[in-house]
Amino acid sequence: MMQKPIVLWLCGLMAAGCIFYLAIAVGAVPLKLSDLWVSGTASHMVLWQIRIPRVLLAFGAGAGLSLAGLVFQTLFANTLATPYTLGVSSGASFGAVLMLFLMGSFNQTGWGVPIGAWLGALLSTAIVGFAAMRGLARQKHAMLLAGVAVTFFFSSLILLLQALSSQVQVFQIMRWLMGGVSVVGYRPVLVMLAVVFGCAIFLWSQGRRLNVLLLGDDLAQSKGLPVQALRIRLFISVSLLIGAIVALVGPIGFIGLVIPHAARLIWGQDHVKLIPICLWVGGLVLVFCDWIGRTAFAPQELPVGVITALLGSPIFFALLLRRSAH
Amino acid sequence: MIRCRALTVRFRHRTILSDLNIEIPKPGTHLLLGPNGSGKTTFLKALLGLIPYHGELFWAETNLAVLKPREKARLLGYVPQTLQTDFPLNARDLVESGRFPFAESKSTSRENAEKLMQHMNLMDLADSPIASLSGGELQRVVMASALAQEPQFLLLDEPANHLDPYHRQVLVESLQTFAAQGLGILIVSHDWELFRSLNPQAICLRGGEIVASGPLDDLSAELGQLYQPERATT
Structure with a gap:
């Protein structure tokens, strides 16, 4: 019994080493890791200015999305609830696209897109949170349908903005909506990593409260959990998390669904354990998906959102079938 | 009173x-x-x-x-009519949640929960998912969870x-x-x-x-x- 976690952690570390190596060294242009320490070469520049920030961005985004999915599942007492399925990613996308529309192009928006994404995430979280507190969370499928409605609503608004945009803007919006982790330089990456790991530390500190929340609102409250106050804290931190991620990488789906599901199956329901696991595994999976996107049709690059959707949609469908079979 | x-x-x-x-x-x-x-x-x-x-x-x-x-x-310890959870919690998790009102470490909570389960002859069910328990077993586990609160x-x-x-x-x-x-x-x-x-x-x-x-x-x-x-x- 004691050896299982050690073996799993060793496998996890080896997988992480392989994935980081592939992501940094193998791409359209193969690079040697030894070039990391040889300054003045093109390889050195590509590694430090393009590959490593990209890997860090993918890792932070995957970690944060996976964590947000885990917390949403608990928050809505629904294993299919994620920021993506409940429309929070769409809300954040709308906020970002609105800023882009108002300010001209991505090059001119500065902090406009991140702020717009965060406000959009906050607005859509408030909508689904309101629906949940009005009792919809007790009806599992109704909550998912509410998510579909929120997604359609914000998608329609995005389409409206696209219809009113210039051709260049439409292209930029389309490309951004596919989700991607290409980035040059560290500043935005470090800001996002700070938000993700700041939220992660806060959420980890709430781990035992999240465990009690799994019992459902009434029983959890009878155990001494201040359910409404906790919900508000969780909603704010998850919307902050999603806003920060979507602002940089666009709406990337299914990481937040599949990783927490798998983690719960393997490691049980203790959030004190699940939170670091979801961060680690979610980060690695998105780095891996991005590597596939970069190399599968190299030199053509596929947006990472396409890869996660291609892999995640069948898994989501299988989960729905499994759930209805129960 | x-x-x-x-x-x-x-x-x-x-x-x-x-x-x-x-x-x-x-x-x-x-x-x-x-x-x-x-x-x-x-x-x-x-x-x-x-x-x-x-x-x-x-x-x-x-x-x-x-x-x-x-x-x-x-x-006040509460034993509801039904449990509203979508998650495959096991009996031990459920009883341990009853220790939430106490400022104690996770390992102490677990120890106390297990002591109570032993006292109530529930240790055989400790690792069973609650969905697999019979009505009578589930009710004893929920009652143990309420009693873990020492109400x-x-x-x-x-x-x-x-x-x-x-x-x-x-x-x-x-x-x-x-x-x-x-x-x-x-x-x-x-x-x-x-x-x-x-x-x-x-x-x-x-x-x-x-x-x-x-x-x-x-x-x-x-x-x-x-x-x-x-x-x-x-």
Whole structure:
């Protein structure tokens, strides 16, 4: 019994080493890791200015999305609830696209897109949170349908903005909506990593409260959990998390669904354990998906959102079938 | 002792509980009776602070509304009719959640939960997902979770529902043991015959008002009328 976690952690570390190596060294242009320490070469520049920030961005985004999915599942007492399925990613996308529309192009928006994404995430979280507190969370499928409605609503608004945009803007919006982790330089990456790991530390500190929340609102409250106050804290931190991620990488789906599901199956329901696991595994999976996107049709690059959707949609469908079979 | 003064609960212009004044002493076993919709579960939920109410609820001289959630959880243990969870928790997780009101480390919580499970002969079920438990097993686990809170009063909502005759008897015997240990017990049920051997005090609710109260054995006539359709009593 004691050896299982050690073996799993060793496998996890080896997988992480392989994935980081592939992501940094193998791409359209193969690079040697030894070039990391040889300054003045093109390889050195590509590694430090393009590959490593990209890997860090993918890792932070995957970690944060996976964590947000885990917390949403608990928050809505629904294993299919994620920021993506409940429309929070769409809300954040709308906020970002609105800023882009108002300010001209991505090059001119500065902090406009991140702020717009965060406000959009906050607005859509408030909508689904309101629906949940009005009792919809007790009806599992109704909550998912509410998510579909929120997604359609914000998608329609995005389409409206696209219809009113210039051709260049439409292209930029389309490309951004596919989700991607290409980035040059560290500043935005470090800001996002700070938000993700700041939220992660806060959420980890709430781990035992999240465990009690799994019992459902009434029983959890009878155990001494201040359910409404906790919900508000969780909603704010998850919307902050999603806003920060979507602002940089666009709406990337299914990481937040599949990783927490798998983690719960393997490691049980203790959030004190699940939170670091979801961060680690979610980060690695998105780095891996991005590597596939970069190399599968190299030199053509596929947006990472396409890869996660291609892999995640069948898994989501299988989960729905499994759930209805129960 | 639980005391309520002018307790009123309204939901969307409908009055569920109307101006209830009652004292429920500890130790002792109390049975809250009444037809569907009479406000029994609402009374429990108001006690637990799960719904808004008017009036005042006291534990001895302390207003329950001013207690912190964890303090209240150390007074009142709740055994609901059903569990509303989508997650494959196991029995140990559920009992351990009952230690949440105490400021103790996770390992101490687990240790205390396991001690209680051993005491209640539940260790065989510790790793079983709650979805795989029978009705009787699940109820014992939920009750262990409530007892892990070390409450002064145990509140049970329709505890005999979904139990076969054998497990109904096991339930009554367990409650008898808890009552003998000095725990206050408040049971919401329609089935007063099942709990008669506990010599409970009965509180009869109808239309959100108390229509009778006293030792169960003294209320035969009132109980006969309690479940008659509304027209018959007016």
